[in-house]
Amino acid sequence: MSYNNETDTGRGGTDRRTMNYGKEQVAVYRTYANPLEGVRTIPESSFDGRDNILFGLEVRVQFEGEEFLPSFSEADNTTVVATDSMKNFVLHQAGEYEGATAEGFLHFVGTEFLETYPHVEAVTMSATEYPFDERPVPGDDGFDPSDLVFRVSDDESAFGEIYLEREGDELRFEEQTSGVTEIELVKVKENSFTGYVQDEYTTLPEREDRALYISLDVFWTYSDPEDALGDEPQRYVPAEQVRDIAQVVFHEVNSNSIQDLIYQIGLRVLERYPQLESVNFEANNRTWIEVRDDLDGDAKVLREPPRPTGYQQFSMDRSDLEEQ
Numbered sequence: 001m002s003y004n005n006e007t008d009t010g011r012g013g014t015d016r017r018t019m020n021y022g023k024e025q026v027a028v029y030r031t032y033a034n035p036l037e038g039v040r041t042i043p044e045s046s047f048d049g050r051d052n053i054l055f056g057l058e059v060r061v062q063f064e065g066e067e068f069l070p071s072f073s074e075a076d077n078t079t080v081v082a083t084d085s086m087k088n089f090v091l092h093q094a095g096e097y098e099g100a101t102a103e104g105f106l107h108f109v110g111t112e113f114l115e116t117y118p119h120v121e122a123v124t125m126s127a128t129e130y131p132f133d134e135r136p137v138p139g140d141d142g143f144d145p146s147d148l149v150f151r152v153s154d155d156e157s158a159f160g161e162i163y164l165e166r167e168g169d170e171l172r173f174e175e176q177t178s179g180v181t182e183i184e185l186v187k188v189k190e191n192s193f194t195g196y197v198q199d200e201y202t203t204l205p206e207r208e209d210r211a212l213y214i215s216l217d218v219f220w221t222y223s224d225p226e227d228a229l230g231d232e233p234q235r236y237v238p239a240e241q242v243r244d245i246a247q248v249v250f251h252e253v254n255s256n257s258i259q260d261l262i263y264q265i266g267l268r269v270l271e272r273y274p275q276l277e278s279v280n281f282e283a284n285n286r287t288w289i290e291v292r293d294d295l296d297g298d299a300k301v302l303r304e305p306p307r308p309t310g311y312q313q314f315s316m317d318r319s320d321l322e323e324q
């Protein structure tokens with residue numbers, strides 16, 4: 001499932017045609033945004049907030065509204081807000097936002113869009129964070145994180161999407177998705193893959209112990225979408241903590257498949273955050289192929305896997321936790 005490339009949200013039922021337009025890949029950077037403070041900590045993570053000295057997002061905007069029909073069917077641009085203007089709007093609002101989260105920013109900009117353009121019926125705003133890492137520099141007592149220099153990172157990044165629609169004079173906010181994408185983890189031993197179908201097509205040897213390399217996207221929804229905004233930090237689920245849960249569960253569990261592993265991660269996420277309604281996974285198997293296992297102890301030589309690659313998708317909600 002690719003939330004950020006979704007072009008047809010499918011909302012509005014079967015009686016309505018697909019009609020939307022917008023701007024994507026709007027890169028926006030904000031220095032000295034407000035810090036995220038007061039989040040609840042969990043045993044799996046040391047994350048307790050972020051300074052937001054450097055905050056970067058790649059934003060996607062999508063407008064919907066019946067009044068856009070003439071722009072498609074009659075070449076009439078009277079109602080069209082140019083997508084170039086949407087980009088300028090997002091950039092401007094990055095200076096106005098006073099909160100501390102990606103989801104909060106998306107909700108803020110979406111609200112401003114609907115208030116500014118009364119003919120827009122609904123807006124979907126999504127974003128992927130550009131990750132930056134604090135760099136350690138010598139301080140008075142060992143190394144401290146620099147508050148000036150950041151490493152441009154290609155690590156996992158936070159994801160957010162919100163859907164806002166007009167209902168009379170009110171704005172309705174009932175749909176959101178948060179996430180963390182492109183987590184990449186390798187566990188060198190204590191993973192198995194056994195017991196699968198053996199027939200004339202099977203060439204893969206069973207493995208009691210394999211090195212397992214996964215890439216993982218995790219998405220979640222809150223029972224109350226307002227909790228996604230971060231205005232009440234105690235109820236906000238930081239992407240950094242979910243990433244840390246994934247790596248801790250990977251460390252702790254001797255899984256018999258990626259399917260088994262993501263289920264265990266999902267249970268832990270639902271356990272830690274009662275405010276969440278659902279967790280969704282997309283995993284990819286990047287496991288290396290063993291070339292030599294004749295070395296001392298657990299040592300092996302491995303190589304890149306050839307194409308094609310396997311994947312797993314799975315969604316969970318609180319009923320999975322209750323069944324345990």
Ligand SMILES: O=c1[nH]c(=O)c2[nH]c(=O)[nH]c2[nH]1
Binds near residue numbers: 310
């Ligand atoms: O964790 C795994 N799940 C699978 O379904 C699978 N299939 C496969 O060939 N290797 C793996 N590994």
